[in-house]
Amino acid sequence: MKKLTKTALLIALSVFSALCLAGCDKKQPGAGGPESASLIKVGASPSPHAEILAQAVPMLKEKGITLEIVEFDDYVMPNNALDNGDIDANYFQHTPYLEDFNNKNKLKNKLLPAALIHFEPLGIYPGKTKDLKDVKKGWTIGIPSDPTNGARALWLLDNLGLLKIKPSAGFEATEMDIEANPNEIKIRPLEAAQLPASLPDLDFAVINGNYALGAGIMNSVLATESKDSQSAKTFGNVIAVREADLDRPEIKALVEALKSEKIRGYIEETYKGVVIPLN
DSSP: OHHHHHHHHHHHHHHHHHHHHHHHHTTSTTSSSTTGGGEEEEEEOIIIIIHHHHHHHHHHHTTTOEEEEEEOSSSSHHHHHHHHTSSSEEEEEEHHHHHHHHHHSOOSSOEEEEEEEEEOOOEEEESSOOOTTSOOTTOEEEEESSHHHHHHHHHHHHHTTSOEEOGGGGGGOOGGGEEEOTTOOEEEEEOGGGHHHHGGGSSEEEEOHHHHHHHTOGGGOOEEOOTTSHHHHHOOEEEEEEGGGTTOHHHHHHHHHHTSHHHHHHHHHHHTTSSEEOO
16 A cells, blocks of 8 residues: 555656646747747847837837847847847848848848838948048048948949949949049948947948947938938848748737837937938
């Protein structure tokens, strides 16, 4: 009788332990329980992307969704983290950059845009030289080193009359497509995040809006891409996700929040044309 009682007790303890473990697992992100479905991690550049996402936190909370913002300081890690499943979406890039990243990297998942959110015009900022009108031979101008933003920067310099780019080059333009450079301007491609800190070594730099915001130099901008330019039509910033997650309810709720009138108003009031909402 004692053996039977002991065996029954061991079985009961085992069942109780299994139930406890199962209950605990449901509370862990990614375990498939009800709580895990309400958590979404989104990678973002600190400014303006993470700032904009922060406005969506209470909006999603009302729908039972916890939005966790993971900040990145470069343009490579957010896509790698998305591909690896470390985050559920990211918000820092435009579609041409995303397509180029898909094509040039061996990813486990295809990354796709879920929605256009805003446009950030590139701007030219002063370094050692303060006035674009004071054209002198041999200026050194920094531009982003990634292909799509580098091409945009060259076209901005073309629009300002500092260089002449082959019309056929489009948004694949490189320094090799400069067909006229009367002032012998030197183009120095640098990693986009490093451009603000490199201004003391450059005459000017063409800088992405988010990095200029982060560096606190927006008020010194000398010229930007027009909101009616081809760049504005092509390079809107997107929420990117893994292809399998395009119809995920949390992603749809995130997009709905970011396209709301509340966040549109926040963008317009906060960034005053430096960041332009696209909803």
